[in-house]
Amino acid sequence: MKATVHVKLKRDVLDPQGKAIQRACAALGYDAVRDIRQDKLFEVELDAHDETAARALLDELCQKLLANPVIEDYRVVAVEA
């Protein structure tokens, strides 16, 4: 099965990387860009009997490895066979 997971910094956590990109945009003349946040996108290929099992496994993986739940939120956005 193939799954897509988004891991994003919580809204109240500073994103210095995004800030740096936003400043680079301004330096290049793109003043229309007000804010940029850079987050993580995972594409996972896994063995699972069904979508429920896959989602349970992905949830565990996110908690333990893919995300830092203190400063990040994660979301399994798609699971397909």
Added chain:
Amino acid sequence: MKATVHVKLKRDVLDPQGKAIQRACAALGYDAVRDIRQDKLFEVELDAHDETAARALLDELCQKLLANPVIEDYRVVAVEA
């Protein structure tokens, strides 16, 4: 306007970061995880008259700053007012 952009390594480009995560999964006992790729997710807030203008600006930004077109593919997945 708010936009979401995905920047992914081209399929034939090695992703050592994803490989390391996949090995960490195996070390933690998650053998069901066959492959992981880590890509980038940008959330951009920008000023634009309409969606067409926003998409044109985002396209330019991706070409110049957000992606490396030699090894990465980008896609503007959503633009909303």
